[in-house]
Amino acid sequence: MIHELDDFCLFMSIEAKLRQFTLIQRLLMGALLGLTALHALLFAPGWQPVPVSRLLTAALPLVVALCGLWRMSKVSARERPSWLWLSLALALWASGQIVEVLVSRSPAASNLTADPSEFFYILAAFPLLLAISSTAETESIASLFSLNLLQSLLAAGLTFVLLFRTPLPSQKASMEILYAVECGFLAIAATLRLVTWSTAEERRRVRMLCGVLWLYLPIELGMDYATLRWNLRAGTPLDLLWSVPFLFAGWRALTLPFDEPPEAAKRHRIRRKIFLLIESLCPLLITLGVFALAAMLVPRHPAIALAAMLLLLLIQGLHSGLIQLNYLLSQRQLLRQEEKLKETNLVLERLSWLDPLTGISNRRHFTTALDAEWKRATRRRAPLAILMIDVDYFKSVNDLHGHSYGDACLVRVANVLREELRGAADLLARFGGEEFILMLPETSSEDAAAVAERLRCATAQAAIVNRASHFHQRLTISIGVASSQPGIVMKPELLIDAADRALYDAKRRGRNCVSLWHAESEAEGTPASLHSRGVAAPHRT
Incomplete structure (x- = not known):
């Protein structure tokens, strides 16, 4: 009962896969199975299936x-x-079978005589070798296809000379x-x-080729x-053995998936x-x-062998x-x-440093600097x-x-302040x-206070309208100034806090003024105003 259930599940899985086939896949799969079935029917008693068997094998x-x-x-x-290359190799092997029927007409199960069919059998190995040896790196170079084709043509010429212009000591044993x-x-x-595949499709193809060749x-x-040894003849059921690797190849070519599995991405790791x-x-x-073909020609045709080796050297040089x-x-x-990426990263980094509204640095960039x-x-x-600046009202x-x-x-204020800066620092x-x-x-406290006063005056002179302002309905700013030598104030955040307290004092004193903090006044708990530093405070009008 369990075996019957397993067989039923296997049948259902095959049926489900066949339903996913396109029309072309179904036709090709039908041709594979039909030819194999027809080949098997040829061996009924009373038939003489040698030529037809070879044609079906082809x-x-x-x-x-x-x-x-x-x-x-x-x-x-x-x-x-x-x-x-794989399709070409299969076509050449099939051509060998056809030539064996039409020209050689050898009754042996495996032809070991140097006739035209052997030319195609040997030649089929070279496109197949190209299908095996081509890697993802070489396949991406179009010019290498022409060089590989030239090597295949050279192999065809050397094979012809080896089979038909070179006497072999023991022909059948040599062919075996x-x-x-x-x-x-x-x-x-x-x-x-x-062990050397780079893509999932390459891995599937190599696995299929490996299975076909070992079959x-x-x-x-x-x-x-x-x-x-036993003079085995063609036309026996053993001829069906030739169909086994080809059936496997056809089945895999039609049923292998095309998607890239997740584990294939891991192949890009360091190998x-x-x-x-x-x-x-x-x-x-x-x-x-x-080169092995050319070496076999050295005893009888040294000139041809040397020319082939030189040509191979040239081809390999061009290939490299x-x-x-x-x-x-x-x-x-x-x-x-990489240069473009660096430039883009620099642009993005600069953009990440800038305030999108005013175009000056943002808080993140300021903190880092x-x-x-x-x-x-x-x-x-x-x-x-540090100068902390706030727009009044x-x-x-x-x-x-x-x-x-x-x-x-805000944009105009930022432009006014930027124009009054002393330099890039x-x-x-x-x-x-x-x-x-x-x-x-x-910058010392006195110099910072002078800079702050210049910024305050420049903003007032810009005559930016603010109807809520008590200063001629013009936009004004208040500034808190804090200066210290690092080491007295151990963290930069403390200096910012001091400038912020000075700004609060400027707001408390009526706005549109500068208030200065210094380390000595911190103990008293009150910032020193600009007026107490000896600089005339602005008057409200």
């Missing part, structure tokens, strides 16, 4: 090639070359060894690629051994150096394969040069983007002054004239609402 990888092309159309541009080395090399290369390897070796080394050496696999050029261009682009200046003044034992400005006019008044900021604050480095 038809299956052709359908799988179409599956690869369909998937190629769905993935990103950088993933497409590998699927194209050649196929064994070829399949083993491809399977091992695919296995090494399992194909024992079938190829077994068929070759049985043909050479081990050995994995990075393997990934960087992967593009050399196709070159090694072609293109990768290096792409790396340098990427680095240059990254540097430009005050801390830095406080440390510098402590080292130099220099005085530091500003609530009445908003009530009588409106908030828009009130904002305009003085820092003016909006402290909040209608309050401004000014930091004066290396």
Whole structure:
């Protein structure tokens, strides 16, 4: 009962997946299963299925090639070359089967004679090697596709010379060894690629190729051994074994997902150096394969072999040069983007320092600058002054004239104050609402009071209308001044508090005046007014 339930659940999951297929997927999947079923029916008693069996064996990888092309159309541009190379390899292998039927007509289960079909079988290994060795970095460079195609054409020429212009000592044994080395090399290369993927699609493709090649390897070796030792003939049910790796490849190409799983993002973390080394050496696999072909021609055709090796050296040099050029261009682009990012960050940082209404520094920037200046003044034992500035009767400005006019008044006051600054070292900021604050480095109490009086007069002379003001209906300011040498007042916040108390005293004395705080008067609890410092206080009119 439990086994029946498991089988039913498996059937339902397969049915649910098939329902999600598009029309093209269903047609391709139907072709795969239909060809396999038809191939199995050929072995009924009384049939002579050798040519038809080979043609059906050839038809299956052709359908799988179409599956690869369909998937190629769905993935990103950088993933497409590998699927194209894989489809080309399948088409070449199928061509070998077709040529074997039409030209060679060998009755053996695995043809081990040097005929035209072997040309396609051997040649199919090189696009497949390109599908294995291509990495995300090399696939993104369009020019490398042309170099890889040139290497494939060179491999085709060398294969032709090897098969039809070079006598082999023991032809069948040599072909068996050649196929064994070829399949083993491809399977091992695919296995090494399992640890070097960069994207989820690349990982799925490499896993599929690894599975296909390890399925194909024992079938190829077994068929070759049985043909050479036991004279195994084609047209037996064993021919169906050739369909196993292709069915697996077609099924995976159609059913693999396209989405990027969350764990794939973790792949961008720092990987081990050995994995990075393997990934960087992967593009050399196709070159090694072609070089091995050229090396086999050295005894009989040294000139052709030498020319092929020189051409390979040139291609590999261009290949390395293109990768290096792409790396340098990427680095240059990254540097430009980094510079733009720095500029943008500086702009954003400056904007974060500024008050959006008045355009002067905000409270956050002022606090940061005050801390830095406080440390510098402590080292130099220099005085530091703070001016706390408040617009008089500003609530009445908003009530009588409106908030828009009130904002305009704040902007004009900020401009007047900014024009009266002594230099770049003085820092003016909006402290909040209608309050401004000014930091004066290396400024004594007397000098700070003089600066405050100049600011008060300049604001009054600006003739900004304020109907609620008692000073000729002009906008005025009150200023509290505090100056101290860091070390007496241990924290900058205490100096701000002192300037704020002085400002409160100026407000209490009738506004439009300057009130000065100094350390000696702190013990008495009363700030020293501007008048008590010997500077004439403004008169109300």
